[in-house]
Amino acid sequence: MQAYNPSFARVYNSFWTGFAAQVGPGIREFYERPRGLDADRSLLDVGCGTGQLVLYFLEHDYDVTGxxxxxxxxxxARENAAEYVESGQATFVQDDASDFSLDDSFGLVVSTYDALNHLxxxxxxxxxxxxxxxxxxxxxCFxxxxxxxEGLRRWNTTKVQETDEALILTSGIYDERGGRAWTRISGFMRTEGxxxxxxxxxxFNTAFDLAAVRDALLACGWATVHFAAIHDLSEPLLEPEREARVFIVALK
Ligand SMILES: C[S@@+](CC[C@H](N)C(=O)[O-])C[C@H]1O[C@@H](n2cnc3c(N)ncnc32)[C@H](O)[C@@H]1O
Structure with a gap:
């Protein structure tokens, strides 16, 4: 179980916001292109964090649960999407990605920026x-x-970021035998005062065997599963284990 703590949540909300902007348009385009105006604009974001990706879909008229x-x-997340929470277009629920149930159903489910590596x-x-x-x-579509x-092996490193707002020290270590990368992020961030x-x-990030991930999805019932890069989610990657990060596309 890896729930991010309050002081780190504040830092995350300021410094880890760019990924959603990188991946949101590609996911939406992939989902909507074959469905056109009939696309069911309901989205579930699993491990939604501070809601950056959710916000992108809210701005494109999706009803969203994180x-x-x-x-x-x-x-x-509730603060960032306050107007949508108030109007009922966004709902955020504390729950475990590996043990949740919801009354609603969704056309599109996403989980990004390593959230499922945390299992x-x-x-x-x-x-x-x-x-x-x-x-x-x-x-x-999921x-x-x-x-x-391959990507997690590159985390065996230490990095320092320094701005007027914060000093952030990131130390990573990859345990090859255990198949797990550990990261410790620490530092100081300026408060309003x-x-x-x-x-x-x-x-930690667990390194999953990608063939086993595909088999597990197919065994669960998904009709098709493929690996892709974000710049074109419709193009299957032939050797996903050679990439640092892959997107998995499963259609029901
Ligand atoms: C690196 S953040 C990604 C957040 C968000 N998806 C984004 O793109 O910014 C990983 C998130 O997964 C959440 N998380 C970790 N384990 C989880 C679990 N078992 N169930 C649900 N969320 C989990 C953490 O609290 C954190 O918010």
Whole structure:
């Protein structure tokens, strides 16, 4: 279980916001192109964090539900999407990606920026697949990303970021035998009062065998599964294990 803590949620909400802008248009275009005006604009974001990707879809008239294990992350998500929460277009629920159920169903389910690498095992990922399958409409689409083993090996490094707002130290280590990358992110971030608050978050990314991931999705019932890069989600990657990050596209 890896719910991000309150002090790190604040840092995440300021410094890890760009990924949604990179991936949102590609996912939406892939989903809507074959469906046209008939596309069911209901979205579930699993591990939605501070809601950056959710916001992109809200701005494109989707009804959105976001779930995340971390209540502190959801506090920012609700704040970032306040007008949509108020109008009922956005709902955020604290829940576990590998053990949730919802009354609503969705045309599109997404999970991005390593959220599912945070699950501890293939068994947990399979449970997540079953939860998603249950809430996805027939003909619906599940798009998620994973850091690959190749990508996680590159996390064996230390990085320092320094701005007027914050000092951020990221230390990573990849445990080849355990198939898991550990990252510790710590530092200080300026508060509204001008003082600096310390933060620290340790999280792991599990390296999943991609063939096993595909088999698990197919066993769960998905009609088709392929690996792709974000610049063209419709083009299957022939050697996904060679990439640092892959998108997995599963159609029901
Ligand atoms: C790297 S962040 C990605 C957040 C968001 N998807 C984005 O694109 O910014 C990973 C998120 O997964 C959440 N998380 C970790 N384990 C989870 C679980 N078992 N169930 C739901 N969320 C989880 C964390 O709290 C965190 O918000």
């Amino acid at each position: 779930i995340d294990l971390s209540e502190p992350m959801l506090v920012y 501890e095992s293939l068994a947990a990922l399979e449970r997540c697949f079953r939860c998603v399958y249950r809430v996805l409409e027939d003909g619906g 798009v998620f990303d994973l850091n690959t083993r 001008g003082l600096y608050e310390r933060f620290e978050q340790t999280a």
